[in-house]
Amino acid sequence: MKRRIGEPKVPTGxxxxxxxxxQRHVLNQGDRSLAALSKGSGWSRQTWHKALRGPELPNRDLVKALVxxxxxxxxxxxxxxxxVEEALAAWTAAVDERTFGSRTDRSESVPETSATKPLVTAEAPERRGQPVDRSLDSRDFEENLFRWNPAKERANLPEEIRFFRLLYEYYLSAGQPTVRWVAARMPEESPVTRSTLSDWLNGRSLPSSYERLQKVxxxxxxxxxxxxxxLEAxxxxxxxxxTALNDAWHARPR
Structure with a gap:
């Protein structure tokens, strides 16, 4: 009888x-034992066991390779x-929780991006007594946007700021389509929710892979x-x- 892997060794979340x-992927793909997975893949039983149960999270490249x-x-x-996309998205959320804590006490409301309302993510500095000028022009953009991320409760890293800035500038050059407009036109194999798009454009979270971002x-x-x-430009x-997305992921604390 095959020995069960057991419950994940982390709190619910x-x-x-x-x-x-x-573990569900393993179950749905033949429910092979750790020994069989190790023999067929080249990774040790211990590597598979940790990646399936924890408590430490595997790195992103290993998750991709295992899936x-x-x-x-x-x-x-x-x-x-x-x-792979599903696993990496779940891994990204897990890393965020491991690094910055549970989201249960974070705000769940995400304002929808509109073509007429500029994206500003500076609620936290205002609460800290640092008033923010809501009428930012392009010259002030880099200095004022994405400096503080209330969801992560820390300032964005320079590499993250560069990525968010480049993405936002591309969004502007594309005519500032609303997130509803973009989400409705995403291909079925690469769906993206409006809240996810808003988080990307507001500097709250990084895309888990460039492939889906490229579709966006x-x-x-x-x-x-x-x-x-x-076209070349x-x-x-x-x-x-x-490149900026890769740099931002590498710069993030482990």
């Missing part, structure tokens, strides 16, 4: 949900991509397409955003 998801092993390409490229950029650009002569801007 986003970390627990991540480990449950990983890709559980869902080989021959089972369907789209399914594999969706499962492509949809944004449908609002205000570039000409053939501008547009591709270059997207590449800058990709």
């Amino acid at each position: 986003l970390q627990y949900e991540f480990f449950q998801l990983m 890709e092993h559980l869902f080989p390409e021959q089972d369907g490229v789209e399914i594999r991509h969706r499962m 950029l492509e949809v944004m650009r449908q609002k205000q397409p570039v000409s053939d002569s501008e 547009d591709v270059s801007e997207q590449q800058k955003i990709q």
Whole structure:
């Protein structure tokens, strides 16, 4: 009889949900034993056990590799991509909880982005007695936006600020489509909620992968397409955003 992996060794919450998801993937993909998983993948039984039960969270690259092993390409490229995206999104939420605490006492209300209302995320500085000028122009943008993230209860890192700034500037150049407009046009294989889009644009959270963000950029650009002569510059801007996202993830505290 196969020995069960056991309950995740973390409190109930986003970390627990991540480990449950990983165990569910194993169950749905043949419910192989740790020994069988180790033999077929090359990773040790201990590596698999920790990644499925905790208490320490595995790193992002390992999560991606383990899920890709559980869902080989021959089972369907789209399914594999969706499962990896789901696991990385759960991992990102778990890391956020591990680093900054539970979200139960955080505000759940997320204002929807509109094409006429600029995005400002400075509620926390106001509570700290630092009034914020709501009429920011482009010259003040870099100095005033994304400096404080109330969800994470810390100032954004310089690498995060650069990513959020580049993403916001791209959003402006694309005609400031509303998050409702973008979410409604996302492909079925890469859905993104309005609250997620708002968090990205407001500097509250980083995308878990560039692939989904790239789809968002492509949809944004449908609002205000570039000409053939501008296409090369547009591709270059997207590449800058990709590099900035990688730098932001590497800079985050582990």
